[in-house]
Amino acid sequence: MQCPKCRAPMQSFSRSGVQIEQCSGCRGIFLDYGELEALSRFEAQWSQQAPPPAPPGPGAQSYPSPPAPAWGAPQQGHHGHHGHHGHHGHQRGFGRMLFSS
């Protein structure tokens, strides 16, 4: 599929179970009919869940902490859901590490 704006190819990917197309050129996003509503619905669910920690388990949909190994960094969610990652104090740039072998 080609981007209607800049003609670059669009790439499909899934967010919270909704398939969206993003242009690899201008990064614009195309939503099919009803997908915006689906995303809004997920957002509403997420806001409701946000104040208390979201219940763990396979049912949690919107941005659950991804599974992590037993040796994962302690701040990550393998002991439950910690919401967003405001604790990455050093996470301003990327560090050279992410750009080399």
Add this chain to the structure above:
Amino acid sequence: MQQHDAPDPTALTTALAGLVRADRGGHGAPHPGPPGPATDPLVLADRADGTVVRLGDTVAKAHAPDCDAAELALRLRVAAHPDLAGVLLPPLPPGTVARLDDGRAATLWPYGVPVDPDAPDDAPWEAAGTLLAHLHAVRPDALRRSLGCGPLPTARGPLKAARAVERMRAALTAPAPAPVRARPPEPASAHATTPHAVAAHLVERVWAGLPAWCRAEAGAGPPGTDVPPTPALCHGDFHLGQLVRAPAPYGPWRLIDVDDLGTGDPVWDLARPAAWFAAGVLPPEAWQRLLHAYRYASAERGGDPWADDPWPRLDAPARALTAQTAATAVAKAVAEARPFDAYEEALVSACARIAAIPEHGRGDGRTLVRPARRTPGKRTPRR
């Protein structure tokens, strides 16, 4: 950037720029452009495993001195193959390997815009996942038949991990660090307690506890779970420096650097970001975006091989890449006579956590099994 045992960079830059100019002359395809980068060679990377120089819209790469030119030529043909269009950046035609005066292999590529290290929010995690999935979906056998060649080279993921550990050992035993900042050597007794030495000890413990197939040991590939049924085409050295937008500046993202490309277990291409995530240097959200895109695009191309929890498959290679990244950090920090930065510390801490797992390395080296299916949403297998 690692600078160790790099030959005279100026001579190499000149040689690479000469190669670009000769190519333009030979093909009558001048792209003069404005003065600046078009006429003055710009060194994009200068490492022991490759020096990359940009001249206008062309990039020339001098490959590692020990690079196998025949394998490199085959890897170039793979990058130029129509099956890889939209995935790998193709070399400039005719896509052959040139020889520099010093004997090093060199190749020519179109220039692409890399990921901006200062704009983490713009990192193309979806594109990265999609590109890796599309790469892994290429059938090596069909590709080989189409190319009319022998076996494709092996992806060098595990080998690179082994090399990094060797490099760490060499750096620790090297007589003096940086030539410019000569410092008096530390007494041997003090050495054992430096943060670098402690980190190296942890890396060694992680490394020793890995199953053989993760250490690129000869003959490693025991029965059952250790060899994937169908080897896939793998990048072999994926990181954020391996993505460019081409044609510059707004073209689609493509994977670059085919030096380690080949057949193997695709899990190695995901294991490095997995290791970053597990070490806490990659935010969970970024990891999630990469993984989502990878699984989605894999499913589109014939099946998502991963259960909801990818860690049963990722765990052992991610441990290996944690050791590799920490080993590289030790080697660099020692060579540059500097302390670890926050990211490197995080990787060393991850090594400490792996080494502290009682099961790590216990028994016959098959502790880290990779079951085909697991109940989703739970933790790493500990058996």
